[in-house]
Amino acid sequence: MEQTRSIAFFIDFVIAACINTIPFGLLVMLPIFQRNGQIESPEMIGRALVASLIAMLYLVFRDIPSGGSIGKKVMKLKVVDAETQAPVSTGRRILRNVTWLLNWIEIFAYLITKKRIGDRIAKTDVVEISSPSTSK
Numbered sequence: 001m002e003q004t005r006s007i008a009f010f011i012d013f014v015i016a017a018c019i020n021t022i023p024f025g026l027l028v029m030l031p032i033f034q035r036n037g038q039i040e041s042p043e044m045i046g047r048a049l050v051a052s053l054i055a056m057l058y059l060v061f062r063d064i065p066s067g068g069s070i071g072k073k074v075m076k077l078k079v080v081d082a083e084t085q086a087p088v089s090t091g092r093r094i095l096r097n098v099t100w101l102l103n104w105i106e107i108f109a110y111l112i113t114k115k116r117i118g119d120r121i122a123k124t125d126v127v128e129i130s131s132p133s134t135s136k
Contacts, residue, residue, distance in 0.1 A: 001127075001128060002114065004075045004076075004077065004128065005075070005077060005126055007071070007075055008069070008071035008072050008074065008075040008077055008126075009071060010071070011069075011070060011071035011074055011075070012058075012059065012062055012069045012070060012071035012072075013059075015058065015062075015070060015071075016055040016056075016058045016059050017055070019054055019055045019058050020051055020052060020054065020055035023050065023051035023054050024048065024051035024052075027047035027048070027050060027051055028044055028047045028048050028051065031044075031047075032044070056100065056101065059097060059100040060094065060097045060098055060100060060101070061094060061097070062097065063079055063093035063094070063096070063097055064090055064093060064094065066087065066090075068093075072126070076128060076129045077126050077127065077128055077129065078126070078127060078129050079092075079093055079096065079124050079125070079126055080124065080125055080126075080127055081123065081124060081125075082119070082123045082124055082125045083123065085125075085127065088122070088124055092122045092123075092124060093122075093124075095118070095121060095122040096116070096118035096119055096121065096122035096124050097118055098118065099116065099117045099118035099121065100118070102117065105117070106118065
């Protein structure tokens with residue numbers, strides 16, 4: 001399960017990196033090329049932060065669909081209530097991801113305790129979607 005969850009996160013992280021790359025290219029790199037390499041640092045720093053913010057917004061809001069993020073769908077995972085295993089509200093799915101703004105703290109917490117800070121706060125778990133058994 002831990003490996004499946006890590007792969008799902010990696011998929012979502014690659015998507016966030018792609019989401020970051022497009023605005024970064026348009027807002028930062030393109031103007032630099034157009035100005036022959038001359039950089040107005042305060043303006044470029046602001047543009048780089050906007051590009052990063054867009055990617056962070058994906059990480060925070062990626063679980064809004066009831067089926068979860070793209071990574072969770074691919075790996076057949078879902079977010080559930082930690083106690084009842086019932087589906088959770090959109091608000092709790094967002095709440096559990098707000099802690100991604102802590103970046104490395106969230107990753108280290110998961111590596112040490114095998115539970116994300118966001119899952120503790122929102123009282124959620126990520127579980128495998130059970131497939132119906134087929135009989136022949």
